[in-house]
Amino acid sequence: MTTPNNLVYERPEAFTESPTHYCPGCTHGVAHRLVAEVLEEMNVVDKTIGVAPVGCAVFAYNYFNTDFVEAPHGRAPAMATGIKRVLPERVVFTYQGDGDLASIGMAEIVHAAARGENITVVFINNANFGMTGGQMAPTTLPGMKTSSSSLGRDVETQGYPIQVSEMLSTLAGVGYCVRRSLHDPKNIRLSKKAIRTAFETQVRGLGFSIVELLSTCPTNWGMTPVNSLKFVEEHMIPAYPLGDYKISEAVKQIKV
Protein backbone atom coordinates (compact mmCIF):
# COMPACT_ATOMS: atom_id res chain seq x y z
CA MET A 1 0.00 0.00 0.00
CA THR A 2 1.40 3.39 -0.95
CA THR A 3 1.46 6.13 1.62
CA PRO A 4 -0.93 8.97 0.74
CA ASN A 5 0.54 12.49 0.51
CA ASN A 6 -1.88 13.84 3.04
CA LEU A 7 -1.33 11.12 5.68
CA VAL A 8 -2.33 12.50 9.08
CA TYR A 9 -2.96 9.37 11.10
CA GLU A 10 -1.44 5.92 11.10
CA ARG A 11 -0.82 2.95 13.31
CA PRO A 12 2.24 3.55 15.49
CA GLU A 13 5.11 1.16 14.80
CA ALA A 14 5.07 0.34 18.47
CA PHE A 15 1.75 -1.40 17.80
CA THR A 16 1.40 -4.86 16.32
CA GLU A 17 -1.10 -5.51 13.52
CA SER A 18 -3.40 -7.24 15.96
CA PRO A 19 -6.84 -5.63 16.39
CA THR A 20 -7.71 -5.05 20.05
CA HIS A 21 -10.42 -7.02 21.80
CA TYR A 22 -11.76 -4.06 23.75
CA CYS A 23 -15.47 -3.21 23.74
CA PRO A 24 -16.67 -0.43 21.43
CA GLY A 25 -16.27 2.94 23.12
CA CYS A 26 -13.85 1.72 25.78
CA THR A 27 -10.89 4.06 26.31
CA HIS A 28 -8.32 1.26 26.74
CA GLY A 29 -7.59 1.55 23.02
CA VAL A 30 -6.86 5.27 23.39
CA ALA A 31 -4.60 4.68 26.38
CA HIS A 32 -2.75 1.93 24.50
CA ARG A 33 -2.22 4.21 21.54
CA LEU A 34 -0.86 7.03 23.68
CA VAL A 35 1.68 4.69 25.27
CA ALA A 36 2.66 3.32 21.86
CA GLU A 37 3.13 6.82 20.42
CA VAL A 38 5.27 7.87 23.38
CA LEU A 39 7.50 4.77 23.19
CA GLU A 40 7.97 5.38 19.48
CA GLU A 41 8.66 9.09 19.86
CA MET A 42 11.23 8.36 22.54
CA ASN A 43 12.77 5.70 20.31
CA VAL A 44 12.72 3.08 23.07
CA VAL A 45 10.44 0.42 21.59
CA ASP A 46 13.23 -2.14 21.28
CA LYS A 47 14.44 -1.59 24.82
CA THR A 48 11.04 -1.63 26.49
CA ILE A 49 9.60 -4.48 28.48
CA GLY A 50 5.92 -4.19 29.35
CA VAL A 51 4.13 -5.91 32.20
CA ALA A 52 0.49 -6.76 31.53
CA PRO A 53 -2.04 -7.02 34.35
CA VAL A 54 -4.93 -9.33 35.04
CA GLY A 55 -8.05 -7.52 33.92
CA CYS A 56 -9.33 -6.26 30.59
CA ALA A 57 -5.76 -5.35 29.59
CA VAL A 58 -4.54 -8.91 30.18
CA PHE A 59 -3.89 -9.15 26.44
CA ALA A 60 -2.01 -5.85 26.22
CA TYR A 61 1.02 -7.93 25.22
CA ASN A 62 -0.70 -8.77 21.95
CA TYR A 63 -0.86 -5.13 20.91
CA PHE A 64 2.52 -3.62 21.74
CA ASN A 65 5.53 -4.40 19.61
CA THR A 66 7.77 -4.75 22.67
CA ASP A 67 8.83 -7.61 24.87
CA PHE A 68 6.06 -8.31 27.33
CA VAL A 69 5.38 -10.41 30.37
CA GLU A 70 2.04 -11.21 31.96
CA ALA A 71 1.80 -10.75 35.74
CA PRO A 72 -0.38 -12.46 38.30
CA HIS A 73 -3.32 -10.26 39.43
CA GLY A 74 -1.96 -7.13 41.11
CA ARG A 75 1.69 -8.20 41.08
CA ALA A 76 2.80 -6.23 38.03
CA PRO A 77 4.83 -3.68 40.06
CA ALA A 78 6.72 -6.53 41.75
CA MET A 79 7.46 -8.20 38.42
CA ALA A 80 8.51 -4.85 36.97
CA THR A 81 10.81 -4.37 39.98
CA GLY A 82 12.46 -7.73 39.29
CA ILE A 83 13.00 -6.87 35.63
CA LYS A 84 14.20 -3.31 36.17
CA ARG A 85 16.64 -4.26 38.93
CA VAL A 86 18.50 -6.67 36.67
CA LEU A 87 18.10 -4.60 33.50
CA PRO A 88 18.33 -0.97 34.69
CA GLU A 89 19.01 0.31 31.16
CA ARG A 90 15.72 -1.02 29.84
CA VAL A 91 12.42 0.83 29.95
CA VAL A 92 9.93 -1.08 32.09
CA PHE A 93 6.26 -0.22 32.46
CA THR A 94 3.16 -1.76 33.92
CA TYR A 95 -0.33 -1.21 32.57
CA GLN A 96 -2.89 -1.85 35.29
CA GLY A 97 -6.57 -1.38 35.94
CA ASP A 98 -8.16 -0.32 39.21
CA GLY A 99 -9.10 -3.81 40.36
CA ASP A 100 -5.56 -4.97 39.72
CA LEU A 101 -3.73 -1.97 41.15
CA ALA A 102 -6.02 -0.54 43.83
CA SER A 103 -7.53 -3.75 45.18
CA ILE A 104 -5.46 -6.93 45.11
CA GLY A 105 -2.24 -5.17 44.13
CA MET A 106 -2.29 -2.31 46.63
CA ALA A 107 0.71 -3.56 48.61
CA GLU A 108 2.79 -4.06 45.48
CA ILE A 109 2.05 -0.62 44.03
CA VAL A 110 2.58 1.24 47.31
CA HIS A 111 5.91 -0.43 47.99
CA ALA A 112 7.20 -0.11 44.44
CA ALA A 113 6.41 3.61 44.75
CA ALA A 114 7.94 3.85 48.22
CA ARG A 115 11.14 2.22 46.99
CA GLY A 116 11.25 4.73 44.19
CA GLU A 117 11.49 1.98 41.58
CA ASN A 118 12.40 3.49 38.26
CA ILE A 119 9.37 2.10 36.52
CA THR A 120 6.37 3.72 34.87
CA VAL A 121 2.82 2.76 35.73
CA VAL A 122 -0.14 3.48 33.46
CA PHE A 123 -3.17 3.20 35.72
CA ILE A 124 -6.61 2.87 34.18
CA ASN A 125 -9.39 3.94 36.55
CA ASN A 126 -12.83 3.03 35.23
CA ALA A 127 -14.44 2.45 38.63
CA ASN A 128 -15.07 -1.28 38.22
CA PHE A 129 -13.65 -4.72 37.54
CA GLY A 130 -14.16 -4.82 33.81
CA MET A 131 -13.01 -8.26 32.73
CA THR A 132 -15.01 -10.28 35.24
CA GLY A 133 -18.19 -8.44 34.30
CA GLY A 134 -18.35 -5.15 36.15
CA GLN A 135 -18.02 -5.84 39.85
CA MET A 136 -17.36 -3.18 42.47
CA ALA A 137 -13.77 -1.96 42.62
CA PRO A 138 -12.13 0.11 45.37
CA THR A 139 -12.62 3.04 42.97
CA THR A 140 -16.37 2.53 42.46
CA LEU A 141 -18.21 5.74 43.29
CA PRO A 142 -20.57 5.92 46.29
CA GLY A 143 -24.03 4.88 45.19
CA MET A 144 -22.76 3.45 41.90
CA LYS A 145 -24.45 0.22 40.87
CA THR A 146 -22.24 -2.65 39.83
CA SER A 147 -22.91 -6.38 39.59
CA SER A 148 -21.56 -6.84 43.14
CA SER A 149 -23.03 -3.64 44.55
CA SER A 150 -26.36 -4.11 42.86
CA LEU A 151 -28.15 -1.71 45.22
CA GLY A 152 -25.49 0.92 44.70
CA ARG A 153 -22.24 1.12 46.66
CA ASP A 154 -23.20 1.72 50.27
CA VAL A 155 -20.21 3.33 51.92
CA GLU A 156 -21.45 2.22 55.35
CA THR A 157 -20.94 -1.42 54.49
CA GLN A 158 -18.79 -1.35 51.36
CA GLY A 159 -16.38 1.42 52.19
CA TYR A 160 -15.25 4.51 50.38
CA PRO A 161 -13.43 4.96 47.07
CA ILE A 162 -9.63 5.00 47.21
CA GLN A 163 -7.91 7.96 45.62
CA VAL A 164 -4.73 6.35 44.44
CA SER A 165 -2.86 9.37 43.06
CA GLU A 166 -3.47 11.40 46.21
CA MET A 167 -2.22 8.51 48.34
CA LEU A 168 0.90 7.68 46.32
CA SER A 169 1.85 11.35 46.08
CA THR A 170 2.74 11.29 49.79
CA LEU A 171 5.62 8.88 49.18
CA ALA A 172 9.16 10.18 48.86
CA GLY A 173 10.11 7.63 46.21
CA VAL A 174 7.60 9.04 43.73
CA GLY A 175 9.01 11.34 41.08
CA TYR A 176 5.87 11.89 39.04
CA CYS A 177 2.24 11.25 39.94
CA VAL A 178 -0.64 12.84 38.05
CA ARG A 179 -4.26 12.17 37.20
CA ARG A 180 -5.62 12.81 33.71
CA SER A 181 -8.75 11.83 31.82
CA LEU A 182 -9.51 10.31 28.43
CA HIS A 183 -13.00 11.74 27.98
CA ASP A 184 -12.28 14.35 25.27
CA PRO A 185 -9.54 15.29 22.76
CA LYS A 186 -8.07 18.04 24.89
CA ASN A 187 -7.70 15.75 27.89
CA ILE A 188 -6.36 12.96 25.69
CA ARG A 189 -3.59 15.32 24.54
CA LEU A 190 -2.85 16.22 28.15
CA SER A 191 -2.81 12.51 29.00
CA LYS A 192 -0.25 11.84 26.31
CA LYS A 193 1.97 14.61 27.58
CA ALA A 194 1.75 13.13 31.06
CA ILE A 195 2.62 9.64 29.81
CA ARG A 196 5.61 11.11 28.00
CA THR A 197 6.75 12.88 31.16
CA ALA A 198 6.33 9.69 33.14
CA PHE A 199 8.57 7.72 30.77
CA GLU A 200 11.07 10.59 30.68
CA THR A 201 11.13 10.43 34.48
CA GLN A 202 12.08 6.77 34.22
CA VAL A 203 14.80 7.09 31.61
CA ARG A 204 16.38 9.88 33.66
CA GLY A 205 16.32 7.69 36.76
CA LEU A 206 14.18 10.17 38.70
CA GLY A 207 12.07 7.64 40.55
CA PHE A 208 8.67 6.06 40.37
CA SER A 209 6.22 7.52 37.84
CA ILE A 210 2.50 6.92 37.51
CA VAL A 211 -0.24 8.38 35.33
CA GLU A 212 -3.79 7.69 36.47
CA LEU A 213 -6.20 7.86 33.55
CA LEU A 214 -9.94 8.24 34.17
CA SER A 215 -11.51 5.88 31.68
CA THR A 216 -14.82 4.53 30.53
CA CYS A 217 -16.47 1.13 30.67
CA PRO A 218 -19.59 1.52 28.53
CA THR A 219 -20.44 -2.19 28.58
CA ASN A 220 -20.41 -2.66 32.33
CA TRP A 221 -21.72 0.81 33.10
CA GLY A 222 -24.65 0.04 30.79
CA MET A 223 -24.20 3.27 28.85
CA THR A 224 -23.56 4.31 25.30
CA PRO A 225 -19.97 5.30 24.62
CA VAL A 226 -21.01 8.96 24.43
CA ASN A 227 -22.90 8.83 27.70
CA SER A 228 -20.01 7.08 29.39
CA LEU A 229 -17.71 9.95 28.36
CA LYS A 230 -20.23 12.32 29.92
CA PHE A 231 -20.25 10.17 33.05
CA VAL A 232 -16.50 10.60 33.37
CA GLU A 233 -16.84 14.35 33.06
CA GLU A 234 -19.83 14.74 35.36
CA HIS A 235 -19.24 12.09 38.01
CA MET A 236 -15.71 10.69 37.86
CA ILE A 237 -13.79 13.97 37.72
CA PRO A 238 -15.54 15.47 40.78
CA ALA A 239 -14.62 12.33 42.77
CA TYR A 240 -11.16 12.04 41.24
CA PRO A 241 -9.99 15.59 40.50
CA LEU A 242 -7.56 15.91 37.62
CA GLY A 243 -4.21 17.41 38.47
CA ASP A 244 -0.55 17.05 39.27
CA TYR A 245 -0.31 15.29 42.62
CA LYS A 246 3.44 15.12 42.79
CA ILE A 247 6.12 16.36 40.42
CA SER A 248 9.55 16.31 42.00
CA GLU A 249 11.86 19.27 41.48
CA ALA A 250 14.05 17.23 39.12
CA VAL A 251 11.06 16.08 37.05
CA LYS A 252 9.84 19.69 36.77
CA GLN A 253 12.98 20.41 34.75
CA ILE A 254 11.90 17.94 32.06
CA LYS A 255 10.50 19.67 28.98
CA VAL A 256 8.32 17.57 26.71
Place this chain on the structure above:
Amino acid sequence: MPKELWKGNEAIAEAAVRAGLEAYFGYPITPQTEVLEYLSRRMPELGRAFVQAESELGAINMVYGAACTGVRVMSSSSSPGVSLMMEGLSYIAGTEIPAVLVNVMRGGPGLGNIAPAQGDYYQAVRGGGHGDYPRIVLAPASVQEAIDLTALSFDLAEKYRMITMLILDGSTGQMMEPAEMPAMQEIKRKNFEWATNGAMNRERRILSSIYLNPLDEEKTNLRLLTRWQDVQANEVRYKEYFLEDAQFIVIGFGTAGRVALSAVREARAQGIKVGLLRPITVSPFPYEALEQLTGQAEAFLVTEMNTGQMLDDVMLTVRGRKPVEFYGRPGGVVPFPDEILNEIKRIAAGPVPVHSNPRVSWLHRATAHA
Protein backbone atom coordinates in the same frame (compact mmCIF):
# COMPACT_ATOMS: atom_id res chain seq x y z
CA MET B 1 39.46 -24.58 48.74
CA PRO B 2 40.00 -25.30 52.45
CA LYS B 3 37.10 -26.07 54.73
CA GLU B 4 35.68 -23.16 56.66
CA LEU B 5 33.07 -22.95 59.39
CA TRP B 6 29.79 -21.99 57.69
CA LYS B 7 26.30 -21.45 59.03
CA GLY B 8 23.77 -23.26 56.83
CA ASN B 9 21.72 -20.24 55.79
CA GLU B 10 24.78 -18.10 55.06
CA ALA B 11 26.41 -20.98 53.22
CA ILE B 12 23.42 -21.26 50.92
CA ALA B 13 23.54 -17.52 50.29
CA GLU B 14 27.25 -17.54 49.45
CA ALA B 15 26.95 -20.70 47.35
CA ALA B 16 24.22 -19.00 45.33
CA VAL B 17 26.40 -15.93 44.86
CA ARG B 18 29.26 -18.10 43.64
CA ALA B 19 26.91 -19.93 41.28
CA GLY B 20 26.17 -16.62 39.56
CA LEU B 21 23.16 -15.32 41.45
CA GLU B 22 22.32 -11.96 39.87
CA ALA B 23 19.23 -11.06 41.87
CA TYR B 24 17.79 -11.96 45.24
CA PHE B 25 14.37 -10.95 46.56
CA GLY B 26 13.29 -11.96 50.04
CA TYR B 27 11.45 -11.19 53.22
CA PRO B 28 12.44 -11.83 56.84
CA ILE B 29 11.15 -15.00 58.48
CA THR B 30 12.78 -17.26 61.05
CA PRO B 31 14.62 -19.62 60.67
CA GLN B 32 15.65 -18.44 57.20
CA THR B 33 16.43 -14.76 57.80
CA GLU B 34 20.21 -15.09 57.64
CA VAL B 35 19.98 -15.75 53.90
CA LEU B 36 18.32 -12.34 53.48
CA GLU B 37 20.68 -10.61 55.90
CA TYR B 38 23.81 -12.06 54.36
CA LEU B 39 22.77 -11.16 50.83
CA SER B 40 21.76 -7.63 51.88
CA ARG B 41 25.46 -6.86 52.15
CA ARG B 42 26.94 -9.39 49.74
CA MET B 43 24.85 -8.57 46.67
CA PRO B 44 25.36 -4.76 46.69
CA GLU B 45 29.07 -5.34 47.30
CA LEU B 46 29.15 -7.18 43.97
CA GLY B 47 26.84 -4.74 42.19
CA ARG B 48 24.05 -7.30 42.01
CA ALA B 49 20.35 -6.83 42.71
CA PHE B 50 18.96 -7.22 46.22
CA VAL B 51 15.50 -6.14 47.36
CA GLN B 52 13.82 -6.77 50.69
CA ALA B 53 10.29 -7.08 49.38
CA GLU B 54 7.07 -5.90 51.03
CA SER B 55 5.92 -9.51 51.45
CA GLU B 56 6.64 -12.99 50.19
CA LEU B 57 4.06 -12.27 47.47
CA GLY B 58 6.14 -9.31 46.39
CA ALA B 59 9.37 -11.30 46.64
CA ILE B 60 8.25 -14.23 44.49
CA ASN B 61 6.85 -11.91 41.84
CA MET B 62 10.11 -9.97 41.73
CA VAL B 63 11.75 -13.36 41.23
CA TYR B 64 9.22 -14.03 38.47
CA GLY B 65 10.07 -10.75 36.73
CA ALA B 66 13.83 -11.20 36.99
CA ALA B 67 13.58 -14.84 35.90
CA CYS B 68 11.81 -13.69 32.73
CA THR B 69 15.01 -11.87 31.75
CA GLY B 70 17.04 -15.10 31.98
CA VAL B 71 19.32 -14.21 34.91
CA ARG B 72 20.00 -16.47 37.88
CA VAL B 73 17.54 -15.43 40.57
CA MET B 74 16.55 -16.82 43.94
CA SER B 75 14.34 -16.26 46.93
CA SER B 76 14.27 -17.95 50.29
CA SER B 77 11.71 -18.21 53.02
CA SER B 78 10.30 -20.50 55.66
CA SER B 79 7.05 -22.43 55.72
CA PRO B 80 4.37 -19.70 56.19
CA GLY B 81 6.22 -17.44 53.77
CA VAL B 82 6.53 -20.21 51.21
CA SER B 83 2.76 -20.72 51.41
CA LEU B 84 2.37 -17.10 50.31
CA MET B 85 4.71 -17.73 47.40
CA MET B 86 2.64 -20.55 45.95
CA GLU B 87 0.75 -18.21 43.62
CA GLY B 88 3.99 -17.01 42.06
CA LEU B 89 5.43 -20.51 41.88
CA SER B 90 2.46 -21.71 39.87
CA TYR B 91 2.86 -18.79 37.45
CA ILE B 92 6.59 -19.40 37.13
CA ALA B 93 5.88 -23.06 36.41
CA GLY B 94 3.25 -22.14 33.84
CA THR B 95 5.61 -19.69 32.17
CA GLU B 96 8.34 -22.37 32.01
CA ILE B 97 11.18 -20.26 33.33
CA PRO B 98 13.95 -21.17 35.78
CA ALA B 99 13.92 -20.01 39.39
CA VAL B 100 15.37 -21.24 42.67
CA LEU B 101 13.49 -21.15 45.98
CA VAL B 102 14.84 -22.21 49.37
CA ASN B 103 12.43 -23.30 52.11
CA VAL B 104 14.02 -23.53 55.55
CA MET B 105 11.10 -25.40 57.08
CA ARG B 106 9.64 -24.82 60.54
CA GLY B 107 6.88 -26.36 62.62
CA GLY B 108 3.33 -25.89 61.36
CA PRO B 109 0.55 -25.66 60.29
CA GLY B 110 -0.33 -21.99 60.68
CA LEU B 111 2.11 -19.82 62.53
CA GLY B 112 3.44 -22.99 64.17
CA ASN B 113 6.84 -22.38 65.63
CA ILE B 114 10.39 -21.71 64.52
CA ALA B 115 11.78 -25.16 65.31
CA PRO B 116 13.08 -27.56 62.63
CA ALA B 117 10.40 -29.55 60.81
CA GLN B 118 9.67 -31.34 57.54
CA GLY B 119 5.94 -30.71 57.33
CA ASP B 120 6.13 -29.01 53.92
CA TYR B 121 7.06 -32.15 51.98
CA TYR B 122 3.65 -32.50 50.38
CA GLN B 123 3.53 -28.79 49.55
CA ALA B 124 6.96 -28.91 47.93
CA VAL B 125 6.71 -32.26 46.19
CA ARG B 126 3.03 -32.60 45.32
CA GLY B 127 2.26 -29.03 44.33
CA GLY B 128 1.15 -26.25 46.63
CA GLY B 129 0.35 -23.89 43.81
CA HIS B 130 -2.63 -24.48 41.54
CA GLY B 131 -2.61 -26.45 38.31
CA ASP B 132 -0.61 -29.38 36.98
CA TYR B 133 3.08 -28.71 37.26
CA PRO B 134 6.20 -30.59 38.27
CA ARG B 135 9.10 -29.13 40.20
CA ILE B 136 12.51 -30.35 41.28
CA VAL B 137 12.96 -30.56 45.05
CA LEU B 138 16.34 -31.14 46.70
CA ALA B 139 16.74 -32.03 50.37
CA PRO B 140 20.21 -31.43 51.86
CA ALA B 141 21.17 -33.05 55.16
CA SER B 142 24.29 -31.03 55.98
CA VAL B 143 25.77 -27.62 55.37
CA GLN B 144 28.13 -29.05 52.76
CA GLU B 145 25.28 -30.69 50.92
CA ALA B 146 23.28 -27.45 51.11
CA ILE B 147 26.18 -25.67 49.40
CA ASP B 148 26.54 -28.31 46.70
CA LEU B 149 22.82 -28.54 46.03
CA THR B 150 22.40 -24.76 45.88
CA ALA B 151 24.90 -24.63 43.03
CA LEU B 152 23.25 -27.60 41.33
CA SER B 153 19.77 -26.10 41.70
CA PHE B 154 20.56 -23.24 39.31
CA ASP B 155 21.87 -25.64 36.67
CA LEU B 156 18.82 -27.88 36.96
CA ALA B 157 16.39 -24.96 36.90
CA GLU B 158 17.93 -23.63 33.69
CA LYS B 159 18.33 -27.01 32.04
CA TYR B 160 14.67 -27.92 32.51
CA ARG B 161 13.15 -24.39 32.62
CA MET B 162 11.67 -25.36 35.93
CA ILE B 163 11.42 -24.32 39.57
CA THR B 164 14.02 -25.95 41.72
CA MET B 165 13.31 -25.90 45.45
CA LEU B 166 15.69 -26.64 48.26
CA ILE B 167 13.89 -27.89 51.33
CA LEU B 168 15.83 -28.09 54.56
CA ASP B 169 14.69 -27.78 58.11
CA GLY B 170 15.63 -25.01 60.48
CA SER B 171 18.43 -27.01 62.08
CA THR B 172 20.42 -27.28 58.84
CA GLY B 173 19.79 -23.58 58.24
CA GLN B 174 21.00 -22.62 61.69
CA MET B 175 23.82 -25.06 62.41
CA MET B 176 27.48 -24.32 61.76
CA GLU B 177 29.66 -26.97 60.19
CA PRO B 178 33.00 -27.13 58.41
CA ALA B 179 32.31 -27.02 54.70
CA GLU B 180 34.09 -26.32 51.45
CA MET B 181 32.76 -23.47 49.35
CA PRO B 182 33.19 -23.78 45.57
CA ALA B 183 35.14 -21.16 43.62
CA MET B 184 33.40 -18.01 42.42
CA GLN B 185 31.83 -18.51 38.99
CA GLU B 186 31.96 -15.64 36.58
CA ILE B 187 28.52 -14.39 35.59
CA LYS B 188 27.84 -15.40 32.04
CA ARG B 189 24.46 -14.26 30.83
CA LYS B 190 23.12 -17.00 28.64
CA ASN B 191 21.28 -15.95 25.57
CA PHE B 192 18.11 -17.90 26.23
CA GLU B 193 15.79 -17.96 23.22
CA TRP B 194 12.84 -17.23 25.48
CA ALA B 195 14.12 -14.37 27.66
CA THR B 196 12.26 -11.05 27.63
CA ASN B 197 15.20 -8.67 27.97
CA GLY B 198 14.38 -6.10 25.29
CA ALA B 199 13.71 -6.81 21.61
CA MET B 200 16.94 -5.36 20.24
CA ASN B 201 17.79 -6.80 16.84
CA ARG B 202 15.32 -9.61 17.22
CA GLU B 203 11.60 -10.36 17.18
CA ARG B 204 9.78 -9.36 20.33
CA ARG B 205 8.94 -12.04 22.89
CA ILE B 206 6.08 -12.65 25.27
CA LEU B 207 6.29 -14.64 28.49
CA SER B 208 3.00 -15.64 30.00
CA SER B 209 1.25 -18.53 31.71
CA ILE B 210 -2.06 -17.87 29.97
CA TYR B 211 -3.50 -20.32 27.44
CA LEU B 212 -7.11 -19.34 26.96
CA ASN B 213 -7.72 -22.14 24.51
CA PRO B 214 -7.99 -25.31 26.62
CA LEU B 215 -6.34 -27.33 23.85
CA ASP B 216 -3.27 -25.10 24.10
CA GLU B 217 -3.24 -25.40 27.88
CA GLU B 218 -3.55 -29.16 27.54
CA LYS B 219 -0.54 -29.18 25.21
CA THR B 220 1.35 -27.14 27.79
CA ASN B 221 0.45 -29.57 30.56
CA LEU B 222 1.66 -32.45 28.41
CA ARG B 223 4.86 -30.59 27.51
CA LEU B 224 5.58 -30.06 31.21
CA LEU B 225 4.95 -33.73 31.89
CA THR B 226 7.21 -34.80 29.03
CA ARG B 227 9.96 -32.57 30.38
CA TRP B 228 9.39 -34.07 33.80
CA GLN B 229 10.03 -37.53 32.37
CA ASP B 230 13.49 -36.31 31.34
CA VAL B 231 14.06 -35.07 34.86
CA GLN B 232 12.94 -38.41 36.28
CA ALA B 233 15.23 -40.28 33.92
CA ASN B 234 18.32 -38.16 34.54
CA GLU B 235 18.23 -36.32 37.83
CA VAL B 236 17.32 -38.75 40.59
CA ARG B 237 19.83 -38.47 43.41
CA TYR B 238 20.11 -40.33 46.69
CA LYS B 239 22.66 -41.65 49.17
CA GLU B 240 22.93 -45.29 50.20
CA TYR B 241 24.43 -46.43 53.50
CA PHE B 242 25.09 -50.08 54.48
CA LEU B 243 22.54 -51.34 51.98
CA GLU B 244 24.48 -54.26 50.38
CA ASP B 245 23.36 -56.88 52.89
CA ALA B 246 20.64 -54.91 54.64
CA GLN B 247 17.57 -56.84 55.75
CA PHE B 248 15.99 -53.78 57.25
CA ILE B 249 16.00 -50.49 55.42
CA VAL B 250 15.46 -47.08 56.93
CA ILE B 251 14.39 -44.25 54.63
CA GLY B 252 14.62 -40.61 55.61
CA PHE B 253 15.50 -37.28 53.98
CA GLY B 254 17.30 -34.22 55.29
CA THR B 255 17.87 -34.05 59.02
CA ALA B 256 15.62 -37.04 59.71
CA GLY B 257 17.84 -39.07 57.36
CA ARG B 258 20.96 -37.76 59.06
CA VAL B 259 19.72 -38.68 62.53
CA ALA B 260 18.66 -42.05 61.16
CA LEU B 261 22.22 -42.66 59.95
CA SER B 262 23.50 -42.39 63.53
CA ALA B 263 20.86 -44.91 64.58
CA VAL B 264 21.74 -47.22 61.70
CA ARG B 265 25.44 -47.14 62.64
CA GLU B 266 24.63 -48.02 66.23
CA ALA B 267 22.29 -50.81 65.14
CA ARG B 268 25.02 -52.19 62.88
CA ALA B 269 27.39 -52.10 65.87
CA GLN B 270 24.81 -54.20 67.67
CA GLY B 271 24.74 -56.71 64.81
CA ILE B 272 21.50 -55.72 63.09
CA LYS B 273 21.70 -55.82 59.30
CA VAL B 274 20.16 -52.46 58.66
CA GLY B 275 20.87 -49.84 55.99
CA LEU B 276 19.70 -46.35 55.05
CA LEU B 277 18.37 -44.86 51.85
CA ARG B 278 18.45 -41.07 51.98
CA PRO B 279 16.71 -39.40 49.03
CA ILE B 280 18.43 -36.18 47.96
CA THR B 281 15.95 -35.44 45.19
CA VAL B 282 12.64 -35.92 46.97
CA SER B 283 11.17 -34.83 43.65
CA PRO B 284 11.91 -36.74 41.44
CA PHE B 285 11.66 -39.37 44.16
CA PRO B 286 14.04 -42.36 43.85
CA TYR B 287 11.26 -44.86 43.09
CA GLU B 288 13.63 -47.08 41.04
CA ALA B 289 16.22 -47.39 43.78
CA LEU B 290 13.52 -48.21 46.29
CA GLU B 291 11.98 -50.76 43.93
CA GLN B 292 15.35 -52.50 43.72
CA LEU B 293 15.52 -52.68 47.50
CA THR B 294 12.01 -54.05 47.88
CA GLY B 295 13.21 -57.51 46.95
CA GLN B 296 15.96 -57.75 49.57
CA ALA B 297 14.24 -55.93 52.42
CA GLU B 298 12.42 -57.78 55.16
CA ALA B 299 10.89 -54.51 56.31
CA PHE B 300 11.18 -50.77 55.82
CA LEU B 301 11.20 -47.98 58.39
CA VAL B 302 10.34 -44.49 57.17
CA THR B 303 11.40 -41.72 59.49
CA GLU B 304 10.41 -38.09 59.04
CA MET B 305 9.95 -34.89 61.03
CA ASN B 306 6.26 -34.80 60.14
CA THR B 307 3.29 -37.15 60.42
CA GLY B 308 4.23 -39.27 57.43
CA GLN B 309 4.39 -37.52 54.08
CA MET B 310 7.29 -39.10 52.16
CA LEU B 311 5.82 -42.27 53.66
CA ASP B 312 3.23 -42.13 50.87
CA ASP B 313 5.92 -42.21 48.19
CA VAL B 314 7.50 -45.23 49.87
CA MET B 315 4.17 -47.04 50.09
CA LEU B 316 3.43 -46.24 46.46
CA THR B 317 6.61 -48.10 45.58
CA VAL B 318 6.45 -51.00 48.03
CA ARG B 319 2.72 -51.56 47.44
CA GLY B 320 2.19 -53.92 50.34
CA ARG B 321 4.83 -56.43 49.26
CA LYS B 322 6.86 -55.79 52.39
CA PRO B 323 6.02 -54.25 55.75
CA VAL B 324 6.51 -50.50 55.96
CA GLU B 325 6.71 -48.93 59.40
CA PHE B 326 6.76 -45.26 60.26
CA TYR B 327 8.35 -43.17 62.95
CA GLY B 328 7.82 -39.41 62.99
CA ARG B 329 8.43 -36.39 65.21
CA PRO B 330 6.27 -33.57 63.86
CA GLY B 331 5.72 -30.04 65.10
CA GLY B 332 9.32 -28.92 65.36
CA VAL B 333 10.72 -31.86 67.34
CA VAL B 334 13.96 -33.45 66.15
CA PRO B 335 14.22 -37.16 66.96
CA PHE B 336 17.20 -38.49 68.90
CA PRO B 337 19.11 -41.36 67.31
CA ASP B 338 18.04 -43.59 70.23
CA GLU B 339 14.39 -43.21 69.29
CA ILE B 340 15.07 -44.43 65.78
CA LEU B 341 17.40 -47.13 67.10
CA ASN B 342 14.56 -48.42 69.28
CA GLU B 343 12.33 -48.58 66.22
CA ILE B 344 14.98 -50.47 64.27
CA LYS B 345 15.35 -52.93 67.12
CA ARG B 346 11.59 -53.37 67.41
CA ILE B 347 11.29 -54.11 63.70
CA ALA B 348 14.36 -56.38 63.66
CA ALA B 349 12.89 -58.38 66.57
CA GLY B 350 9.91 -58.97 64.26
CA PRO B 351 7.62 -60.23 63.07
CA VAL B 352 6.17 -57.02 61.61
CA PRO B 353 2.81 -57.23 59.86
CA VAL B 354 2.06 -55.42 56.62
CA HIS B 355 -0.10 -52.51 57.76
CA SER B 356 -2.48 -50.93 55.34
CA ASN B 357 -1.79 -47.67 57.13
CA PRO B 358 1.53 -47.49 59.03
CA ARG B 359 0.68 -43.94 60.03
CA VAL B 360 -2.19 -45.19 62.19
CA SER B 361 -0.16 -47.92 63.92
CA TRP B 362 2.58 -45.35 64.60
CA LEU B 363 0.02 -42.94 66.02
CA HIS B 364 -1.25 -45.66 68.37
CA ARG B 365 2.28 -46.34 69.60
CA ALA B 366 3.09 -42.64 69.88
CA THR B 367 -0.05 -41.73 71.83
CA ALA B 368 0.21 -44.84 74.03
CA HIS B 369 3.55 -43.49 75.33
CA ALA B 370 2.16 -40.01 75.84
